Amino acid sequence: MSLSRRALLSGCAAVPLAAPLSRFALAEISIGPATLTTISDGHLTLPGGFIFDPMPQEQLLPLLEKAGISQETLTPDCNVSLYRDGPNTVLFDAGSGPDFQPSAGKLTEELEQAGIAPEDVTHVVFTHAHPDHIWGLLDEFDDPLxxxxxxxxxxxxxxxxxxxxxxxxxxxxxxxxxxxxxRRLEAIEDAVEFFSGGEEILPGVLAVSTPGHTPGHMSFEVRSGSQAVLILGDAIGNHHIAFMRPEWPSGADQDAEVAASTRIALLDRIVADNLQVAGFHLPGGGIGQIERTGDTFRFLPEAS
Incomplete structure (x- = not known):
């Protein structure tokens, strides 16, 4: 086993007994014998136009007022999903790290508060390679964290x-x-594993192709028997317009038309199959259910 320079520098300190993870969890649910937890990486600060500019403005404003959302500034949460099934400790995405926004990049300290060292993580599975999902891959020495x-x-x-x-x-x-x-992908070039949509990448973890936000965006269905949670990544990227008008284009998506089709199909499937979801930018810890009312939907956080 090879250790990073970070591990060599930190490994000399005695490790305290781990506190119960639920003290530090944003939200936490059981999936059969496994546990899915969301851990905060902080939040982003974005201009509203980053998402709203391509949308029909006259129809948009009443919806934002109804949802209590600012048109000018958005501060979406960043919820990293942690899946533990006994032998595996799996992170879905690695957060922002210190180099993206000062309000984000909190994942490492939150994990450490929960008694989980970076060396304890057995798998890091990426939904996509936007900064708030992959820039936390490297430590301060540019080694894989x-x-x-x-x-x-x-x-x-x-x-x-x-x-x-x-x-x-x-x-x-x-x-x-x-x-x-x-730069970050180069750091794992010799030690990365690839997969495609429809593959079971770990026991009980199915990759689901959800393109549009990025060309190869993936979501993941985590299942045990009849219990299942869909880890969304950014396939459904906010709790307001994405649910009220899923067909509208979002400026956050690299291919807005494909992303809208993906979003509509996902929402239909989630409701039809009664799936719980874990969303990277959804509020209340990001874990919850989705309810349909006519042609619109709404997110109901588990933690509320």
């Missing part, structure tokens, strides 16, 4: 960010995202 973990990502997502032309075609506003993603 989760030094003992197997890193897993969808093949299509990897190919998109690995392509040297992506930085030239993604647009000026997202060029830094492409550079940052490539």
């Amino acid at each position: 989760f030094s003992n973990a197997t890193h897993m990502i969808g093949r299509a997502e990897w190919d998109y960010w690995w392509n040297p032309e992506t930085v030239n075609t993604i647009g000026d506003a997202r060029a830094a995202m492409a550079v940052g993603a490539k």
